[in-house]
Amino acid sequence: MTMIDFKQATENLYDEMVTVRRDLHQHPELAFEEFRTAAIVAEQLTQLGLEVQRGVGRTGVVGILEGAQEGRTVLVRADMDALPIHELNEVEYASTVAGKMHACGHDAHTAIALGVAKLFSQHRDQVHGRIKFVFQPAEEIAAGAKAMIDDGVLTAPRPDVTLGLHVWNSLPIGQFRLGSGAVMAGSKSFRIDIIGRGGHGASPHETADPVVAATHIVSAFQTIVSRNVDPIEPAVVSVTQIHAGDAHNVIPQTAMLSGTTRAFKQEVHRLIEERMHAIVNHVASALACTATLVFSEGTLPVSNDPAVTQQVIGAVAPLTERFQTSVTSEITMGAEDVGLLMTDVPGAFWFIGSANSERGLDYGHHHPRFDIDETVLQIGAEVLARSVASYVCVNG
Numbered sequence: 001m002t003m004i005d006f007k008q009a010t011e012n013l014y015d016e017m018v019t020v021r022r023d024l025h026q027h028p029e030l031a032f033e034e035f036r037t038a039a040i041v042a043e044q045l046t047q048l049g050l051e052v053q054r055g056v057g058r059t060g061v062v063g064i065l066e067g068a069q070e071g072r073t074v075l076v077r078a079d080m081d082a083l084p085i086h087e088l089n090e091v092e093y094a095s096t097v098a099g100k101m102h103a104c105g106h107d108a109h110t111a112i113a114l115g116v117a118k119l120f121s122q123h124r125d126q127v128h129g130r131i132k133f134v135f136q137p138a139e140e141i142a143a144g145a146k147a148m149i150d151d152g153v154l155t156a157p158r159p160d161v162t163l164g165l166h167v168w169n170s171l172p173i174g175q176f177r178l179g180s181g182a183v184m185a186g187s188k189s190f191r192i193d194i195i196g197r198g199g200h201g202a203s204p205h206e207t208a209d210p211v212v213a214a215t216h217i218v219s220a221f222q223t224i225v226s227r228n229v230d231p232i233e234p235a236v237v238s239v240t241q242i243h244a245g246d247a248h249n250v251i252p253q254t255a256m257l258s259g260t261t262r263a264f265k266q267e268v269h270r271l272i273e274e275r276m277h278a279i280v281n282h283v284a285s286a287l288a289c290t291a292t293l294v295f296s297e298g299t300l301p302v303s304n305d306p307a308v309t310q311q312v313i314g315a316v317a318p319l320t321e322r323f324q325t326s327v328t329s330e331i332t333m334g335a336e337d338v339g340l341l342m343t344d345v346p347g348a349f350w351f352i353g354s355a356n357s358e359r360g361l362d363y364g365h366h367h368p369r370f371d372i373d374e375t376v377l378q379i380g381a382e383v384l385a386r387s388v389a390s391y392v393c394v395n396g
């Protein structure tokens with residue numbers, strides 16, 4: 001049995017992956033609205049002869065590639081959703097939908113996973129076990145992984161390992177980041193509603209001003225990370241929205257704040273929440289207002305299993321040699337709901353450099369001019385295919 005030539009195989013798939021990525025890029029769909037994308041994915045997986053499950057976690061798709069021999073089950077995760085951003089790039093494959101854009105690279109993830117599915121469908125005789133390709137919706141609202149798990153994506157068959165990647169514009173093309181342990185923070189979002197007593201802007205003494213309460217709450221929040229959390233522990237409390245009032249001479253009745261918190265440890269999350277509740281309640285009441293604070297369920301930190309991390313680093317050694325680089329760790333307070341697919345199942349999630357500053361392809365993720373060096377499609381597919389093969393191919 002000959003070994004698969006991963007470099008050649010993914011180079012052969014390159015044009016097709018570019019076509020898929022550009023088509024998805026032109027037709028971005030937001031969280032849980034990935035109907036067109038899911039239909040394309042399901043159609044391609046069916047053509048490749050995979051067993052296809054549609055509507056897993058509302059708009060998610062699963063394709064199972066059964067190998068010729070018995071063996072382990074590898075879950076490959078790709079996300080499919082776009083963002084509510086108006087694209088400012090003037091490329092021929094720019095978004096055709098006003099106000100929606102693939103500004104995180106999930107179009108590339110879907111194209112890469114489809115490419116890898118095609119690669120292994122052509123080498124089924126070499127696969128021991130099975131590969132479960134998971135095309136997840138709604139990553140950007142941290143809800144898709146949960147929805148797919150609720151629909152049984154981690155059962156029948158249960159994966160032995162979860163693998164996933166993110167194209168990463170903080171890194172130039174040809175660089176790789178994969179660290180053992182926690183690499184992305186757990187996140188929660190929150191919303192605060194402050195109720196005061198409105199009135200005339202010229203008669204503040206007859207009102208309870210929710211705008212003043214809101215600003216004091218935001219100021220007091222700044223002490224949580226600086227004065228309550230152990231300085232050795234990473235943590236973030238960011239208020240990102242303040243909404244109140246409609247007129248220059250009216251003290252409004254209510255004010256709304258929302259934002260996000262990030263931390264790696266559950267106990268830090270708990271401390272942040274306790275302090276936020278205390279601040280919201282006491283500051284509001286001291287200023288004659290009432291307030292409610294509600295947290296979302298949030299995402300877990302992304303934590304790479306040490307053994308899986310080592311195996312993947314070994315599997316991608318030919319690439320790091322070719323690019324004369326090494327795999328190092330990267331930790332970010334960014335969050336990813338892939339963490340949910342890697343809690344009961346050991347896994348690894350890594351970052352593949354996709355920036356090319358000489359070509360102006362180095363805007364950050366979620367920027368209206370975000371774009372990638374598309375050679376990351378070949379590199380990403382080769383990295384993913386080699387990693388999968390190390391679990392399901394004898395010569396992997």
Ligand SMILES: [Zn+2]
Nearest residue numbers: 104140365366
């Ligand atoms: Zn994103």
Ligand SMILES: [Zn+2]
Nearest residue numbers: 104105106166
């Ligand atoms: Zn993303």
